[in-house]
Amino acid sequence: MDQIEQLGAMAQQLGCAYSFHEPMSRHTTFRIGGPADLFVSAGSRECLSQMARRANELEVPYLVIGNGSNMLVSDSGIRGMVIALTGEFNEITLPQPQQVRCGAGAPLSALCTFALEHSLSGAEFLWGIPGTAGGAAFMNAGAYGGEMKDVLFSCEHMTHDGEFGVLTGEALELSYRHSAYSYNQSAILFLNLQLCAGDQEEIRAKMNDLIGRRRSKQPLEMPSAGSVFKRPPDHFAGTLIEQCGLKGQSVGGAAVSSKHAGFIVNQGDATCEDVLRLISVIQSTVFKQTGVELECEIRKIGQ
Numbered sequence: 001m002d003q004i005e006q007l008g009a010m011a012q013q014l015g016c017a018y019s020f021h022e023p024m025s026r027h028t029t030f031r032i033g034g035p036a037d038l039f040v041s042a043g044s045r046e047c048l049s050q051m052a053r054r055a056n057e058l059e060v061p062y063l064v065i066g067n068g069s070n071m072l073v074s075d076s077g078i079r080g081m082v083i084a085l086t087g088e089f090n091e092i093t094l095p096q097p098q099q100v101r102c103g104a105g106a107p108l109s110a111l112c113t114f115a116l117e118h119s120l121s122g123a124e125f126l127w128g129i130p131g132t133a134g135g136a137a138f139m140n141a142g143a144y145g146g147e148m149k150d151v152l153f154s155c156e157h158m159t160h161d162g163e164f165g166v167l168t169g170e171a172l173e174l175s176y177r178h179s180a181y182s183y184n185q186s187a188i189l190f191l192n193l194q195l196c197a198g199d200q201e202e203i204r205a206k207m208n209d210l211i212g213r214r215r216s217k218q219p220l221e222m223p224s225a226g227s228v229f230k231r232p233p234d235h236f237a238g239t240l241i242e243q244c245g246l247k248g249q250s251v252g253g254a255a256v257s258s259k260h261a262g263f264i265v266n267q268g269d270a271t272c273e274d275v276l277r278l279i280s281v282i283q284s285t286v287f288k289q290t291g292v293e294l295e296c297e298i299r300k301i302g303q
């Protein structure tokens, strides 16, 4: 048995769902990405730490992902093991009247719905972001004037070696699309959020308003990974791209959205290579015409 097969056997012993050569196009909102050698769904801290420790012993790299809504995975896929969080990592509870403990694998829509049901305000800005709570903490996701930094006060995690720990407050290093988890290789397991008491109808109205704004401005009907570029200081990436005449520009199956120039959409058969080439066309054109350097917000994964 090679290392990947040994890890698969371990996943089976632990009762985790797993598959070999799993196409990552099934796990990214771009619908792009070649196969991961091994894809495992871990439903408990015990399973997760055992899989991580065994992967380290076997020197197999592993990566924890959320909903794949901010990732561009290479056409040759991911060597090693990809882990998605499920089971206990989907649970959302209320340990204190206005404090929510949210599993990192829970979709942001579930977190927002939970907050609404408990008349808790502060998380409305997350409504419509198609990621998990863990992915949102990792990225310090934000929209419409809110960001995770405003509500997230601690994260429970597992280090790459399989040890459990917590980061609180400033140690989370939350800044624009960045957190300590962007580089420390730990898996985020639970988020602790401080919300405040609100009026349920006002919360609902705010969520409806925000989703309406998204639907009118973003190409939600097509596969994408949201905004491709970070907001450059004093500019909006989408506006610069549009001003440079790049709306609708395409490479292979990837195109700059004609609805929102900050998005690249998969027209059906786009490859990672198409998207990378289009990104490079956009960056060089915008730099030549405006002098502004666009930095990618989406995470490039794989070779």
Ligand SMILES: Cc1cc2nc3c(=O)[nH]c(=O)nc-3n(C[C@H](O)[C@H](O)[C@H](O)COP(=O)(O)OP(=O)(O)OC[C@H]3O[C@@H](n4cnc5c(N)ncnc54)[C@H](O)[C@@H]3O)c2cc1C
Binding pocket: 029, 063, 064, 065, 066, 067, 068, 069, 070, 071, 085, 104, 105, 128, 129, 130, 131, 132, 133, 134, 135, 136, 137, 138, 139, 140, 141, 142, 143, 181, 186, 187, 188, 189, 218, 220, 224, 225, 226, 227, 299
């Ligand atoms: C239509 C659309 C609209 C969007 N709108 C917004 C928006 O308004 N604002 C915004 O900020 N983003 C937006 N995004 C981007 C994306 O949804 C967010 O960045 C989201 O937070 C990513 O979450 P995810 O679970 O999909 O993470 P993934 O894409 O799965 O992962 C992103 C990174 O986080 C890491 N990661 C994920 N989960 C964990 C974990 N538990 N532990 C450790 N590392 C982890 C992954 O390894 C990867 O490096 C949008 C995307 C789309 C497709």
